[in-house]
Amino acid sequence: MPIVVMKFGGSCLTDKISFKQILKITELYKNVKKVYVTSAFSGITDLLLKTAQNLEDIKDIDKNIALIEKKHIDIIEQIFKEETEYYFKVKDWIDDKLSELEDTLADIKEFGLEPYYKDYISSFGEIISTYILDQYLASNKIDSVYIPANKVIITNDEFNNAYPLYDLTNSRVEKYLIPILENPKKDIIICFTGFIGRNKIGYITTLGRGGSDYSATILAHSLYNVGIDKNIKVILWKDVGGLLAINPKYVPQSSLIKNLDYTEAKHIANFGAKILHPKCLEAIEKYKIPLEIRNFDNPLEKNFTEISEHTDVKHIKGISAVELATIITIISGSMVDVPGILAKIFKKMSKNNISVSLVAQSSSEISTSFIVKAEDSKKAIQALKNSEFYSEFFEIKWEDVAVINIIGLKVLENQTKAKIFNALDKKNIKVKSISQSYDELNLSIVIAKDRLIDAIKIIHDDLYEEFEPIN
Numbered sequence: 001m002p003i004v005v006m007k008f009g010g011s012c013l014t015d016k017i018s019f020k021q022i023l024k025i026t027e028l029y030k031n032v033k034k035v036y037v038t039s040a041f042s043g044i045t046d047l048l049l050k051t052a053q054n055l056e057d058i059k060d061i062d063k064n065i066a067l068i069e070k071k072h073i074d075i076i077e078q079i080f081k082e083e084t085e086y087y088f089k090v091k092d093w094i095d096d097k098l099s100e101l102e103d104t105l106a107d108i109k110e111f112g113l114e115p116y117y118k119d120y121i122s123s124f125g126e127i128i129s130t131y132i133l134d135q136y137l138a139s140n141k142i143d144s145v146y147i148p149a150n151k152v153i154i155t156n157d158e159f160n161n162a163y164p165l166y167d168l169t170n171s172r173v174e175k176y177l178i179p180i181l182e183n184p185k186k187d188i189i190i191c192f193t194g195f196i197g198r199n200k201i202g203y204i205t206t207l208g209r210g211g212s213d214y215s216a217t218i219l220a221h222s223l224y225n226v227g228i229d230k231n232i233k234v235i236l237w238k239d240v241g242g243l244l245a246i247n248p249k250y251v252p253q254s255s256l257i258k259n260l261d262y263t264e265a266k267h268i269a270n271f272g273a274k275i276l277h278p279k280c281l282e283a284i285e286k287y288k289i290p291l292e293i294r295n296f297d298n299p300l301e302k303n304f305t306e307i308s309e310h311t312d313v314k315h316i317k318g319i320s321a322v323e324l325a326t327i328i329t330i331i332s333g334s335m336v337d338v339p340g341i342l343a344k345i346f347k348k349m350s351k352n353n354i355s356v357s358l359v360a361q362s363s364s365e366i367s368t369s370f371i372v373k374a375e376d377s378k379k380a381i382q383a384l385k386n387s388e389f390y391s392e393f394f395e396i397k398w399e400d401v402a403v404i405n406i407i408g409l410k411v412l413e414n415q416t417k418a419k420i421f422n423a424l425d426k427k428n429i430k431v432k433s434i435s436q437s438y439d440e441l442n443l444s445i446v447i448a449k450d451r452l453i454d455a456i457k458i459i460h461d462d463l464y465e466e467f468e469p470i471n
């Protein structure tokens with residue numbers, strides 16, 4: 001039987017109506033084996049971290065813990081009949097976890113908020129919400145089992161942003177999940193905590209903020225590896241119907257991207273489309289496991305985003321923007337044909353922990369431009385000016401700019417580029433720099449900051465037919 005790993009984010013776990021919706025989805029997917037990866041309730045992770053960061057005043061701590069408790073109790077009072085076995089079980093669970101939380105906060109006050117503690121503290125959100133979902137299903141006579149991810153997803157030691165160790169995780173999935181999923185006699189839903197894992201020695205780690213998407217794809221990856229059934233799919237239930245070609249803040253009426261391949265999706269996810277956790281594609285790409293982004297409120301909606309090995313070249317997939325960027329340019333006649341100049345420049349950036357996004361250098365080698373986040377620009381320029389290789393032969397220029405990324409195989413065609421440049425020209429928008437690496441389906445264009453919205457609008461209007469139609 002096919003396996004579907006579904007992720008329910010905080011926006012799917014808000015009240016009685018949303019929990020009922022999960023029952024509806026369960027019914028719709030009754031013919032597949034299901035794993036439900038669950039995020040914390042909305043706002044809880046932030047609140048947990050805020051609590052751990054404000055331990056000066058005991059009144060603040062009490063207030064925050066009371067708020068965390070209230071947010072959970074409000075929901076369980078809606079979804080469980082009071083005075084029932086399930087209600088009490090869940091209430092006890094919450095009480096237990098909150099008292100563990102309190103003990104940990106006392107430790108943090110004593111020892112400081114080490115990275116490990118940060119992960120331990122933020123894990124409570126998922127540990128509580130997932131157990132609640134599991135018990136909710138049970139109370140509706142649906143067979144389910146709660147499995148905490150820190151028994152299964154084994155990661156490296158990078159707290160707050162851990163990376164899965166796939167081989168070790170595969171063995172755990174084989175041991176704990178496969179027997180349930182491959183049991184022909186019983187149909188049991190696995191309720192699995194998103195966001196968290198553990199390192200080899202057993203400390204809880206987290207996969208980075210918004211990491212529950214990633215938990216879902218890591219599981220799909222491992223199930224594929226160790227299970228018999230290779231027919232696996234991931235569904236991320238969201239409060240939107242999928243990925244949009246353009247953020248509605250730039251163009252209110254934008255089309256939904258129906259199909260995109262893993263590479264296109266990574267470009268879109270990396271450039272600020274908060275809908276998808278950028279890292280999560282890496283886990284499923286190798287095995288070509290499809291991922292769907294669907295609207296939680298409308299699970300039967302025909303239009304949704306599917307990321308798979310299939311795409312269509314007919315369309316520009318999307319436009320994204322970096323609003324606050326700085327372009328730094330190094331100019332010097334003496335850079336020509338001298339090996340190692342770029343290495344030196346980028347090493348400086350790396351030493352200062354500055355990430356470089358776009359890079360442009362024409363083959364005359366007289367100047368090199370690159371983009372850093374605007375907030376890093378001062379540090380970057382200082383680092384270059386203080387460097388041993390900086391001399392009077394170099395000139396450094398910089399400007400705060402915006403970057404537009406146009407994504408899709410379609411941008412490999414000359415015609416598309418011609419139309420984009422024509423469109424910008426019509427509005428007198430000067431292209432300050434461009435970059436597209438070899439065979440790359442992302443064309444980046446640097447323009448003045450204050451022309452960003454005009455630029456996106458005119459590209460969208462002029463190249464209207466190249467985008468997927470609005471449904």
Ligand code: ASP
Pocket residue numbers: 009010039040045046125194195208209210211212213
């Ligand atoms: N609860 C975690 C966060 O807020 C993970 C997630 O929601 O995916 O970052």
Ligand code: MG
Pocket residue numbers: 009010039040042043045210
């Ligand atoms: Mg969240």
